[in-house]
Amino acid sequence: MSQSSAITPRLIALATAVPPHDIIQDEIAERAARTFAFNEGGYQWLLPIYHNAQIRRRHSVVPIGWFLEEHSFSERNALFLEHATNILAGLAAKTLEQAGLKAQDIDAIVTVSSSGIATPALDARIMQRLPFRTDVERSPLFGLGCAGGVLGLSRATAVARAAPQSRVLLLVIELSTLTFRRQDRSKANLVATALFGDGAAAAIITCREDVPKNAPRLGPAGEHTWPDSLDIMGWDVTDDGLQVVFSRDIPTLVREELREVADTFLRKHKLSRRDVDEFICHPGGAKVLDALEEAFELKPGALTHSRAVLREHGNMSSATVLFILRAALDAGVKGRCLLTTMGPGFTAGLMIVETA
Numbered sequence: 001m002s003q004s005s006a007i008t009p010r011l012i013a014l015a016t017a018v019p020p021h022d023i024i025q026d027e028i029a030e031r032a033a034r035t036f037a038f039n040e041g042g043y044q045w046l047l048p049i050y051h052n053a054q055i056r057r058r059h060s061v062v063p064i065g066w067f068l069e070e071h072s073f074s075e076r077n078a079l080f081l082e083h084a085t086n087i088l089a090g091l092a093a094k095t096l097e098q099a100g101l102k103a104q105d106i107d108a109i110v111t112v113s114s115s116g117i118a119t120p121a122l123d124a125r126i127m128q129r130l131p132f133r134t135d136v137e138r139s140p141l142f143g144l145g146c147a148g149g150v151l152g153l154s155r156a157t158a159v160a161r162a163a164p165q166s167r168v169l170l171l172v173i174e175l176s177t178l179t180f181r182r183q184d185r186s187k188a189n190l191v192a193t194a195l196f197g198d199g200a201a202a203a204i205i206t207c208r209e210d211v212p213k214n215a216p217r218l219g220p221a222g223e224h225t226w227p228d229s230l231d232i233m234g235w236d237v238t239d240d241g242l243q244v245v246f247s248r249d250i251p252t253l254v255r256e257e258l259r260e261v262a263d264t265f266l267r268k269h270k271l272s273r274r275d276v277d278e279f280i281c282h283p284g285g286a287k288v289l290d291a292l293e294e295a296f297e298l299k300p301g302a303l304t305h306s307r308a309v310l311r312e313h314g315n316m317s318s319a320t321v322l323f324i325l326r327a328a329l330d331a332g333v334k335g336r337c338l339l340t341t342m343g344p345g346f347t348a349g350l351m352i353v354e355t356a
Contacts, residue, residue, distance in 0.1 A: 058197030080116030147343025148318030
């Protein structure tokens with residue numbers, strides 16, 4: 001057996017975190033209808049957007065009153081840096097404890113975030129809080145959006161595979177609620193107020209042999225970027241912050257084109273959808289979940305873990321799929337899982353994870 005085929009990347013820790021402020025969807029729906037109304041009752045038609053999102057609550061780094069005030073880009077980004085650093089430092093410590101490791105045991109850090117600007121990057125800031133070695137290799141990734149959970153996990157796995165004795169820490173955080181702009185009455189912004197929440201996830205990946213043999217195995221990963229698709233999802237930079245961009249055609253694209261993308265990826269690795277025991281899909285939103293179930297020819301409602309995470313946390317962008325993977329592992333999922341995400345590019349990320 002060749003050295004490369006003998007190397008097995010494993011997920012030895014996976015933890016999640018959310019900020020303390022609960023955002024209850026019914027309350028947000030009522031406040032948003034008043035906030036966006038030009039006259040009393042003028043925006044009551046917005047209420048179905050919130051009710052049809054199939055979200056019960058989300059989490060935010062700021063209280064609900066913050067959203068009723070105007071904020072500059074610099075204020076928003078300062079809050080992003082403060083809260084992202086604090087949350088990730090605590091989450092990194094929690095994940096290290098879960099793996100029975102110390103900060104000094106980490107050889108590389110891959111950090112994923114697209115909801116704020118950080119230079120120095122978030123990993124450098126966290127190194128001021130926890131005693132990582134000074135020779136840790138840092139790889140901050142920006143601009144992946146909702147695809148960042150799978151693409152970040154695949155990049156961290158590639159780092160671990162290239163240095164089999166290393167331990168790689170993956171940190172993922174999105175604080176999308178800080179991008180809310182109350183004066184923006186575009187359809188995309190209105191939908192975003194019903195959809196996005198804040199959350200973070202962290203994982204440790206290694207190919208070392210001194211790990212539990214039942215640790216999930218991280219298999220092949222891939223991605224597909226559609227031509228001429230830059231306007232489907234992303235940010236526009238405005239004077240007061242980041243303005244959300246996403247197309248209403250995303251569910252149609254998923255329904256009509258994702259199946260062949262996934263099948264091509266699976267065939268490349270001598271697999272088919274029949275070999276997949278569990279689909280771990282970033283939900284996007286309720287309509288996207290319906291489209292995902294159609295694309296993969298699943299029964300309606302089959303993506304139970306994706307629906308549960310969306311219901312209790314909303315869309316946390318790149319962190320969401322790792323919340324779903326954590327929920328599936330906690331539920332005792334066995335066999336081969338296919339992870340899927342989609343984000344700016346417009347790009348789909350795919351990855352195989354196998355559990356004992």
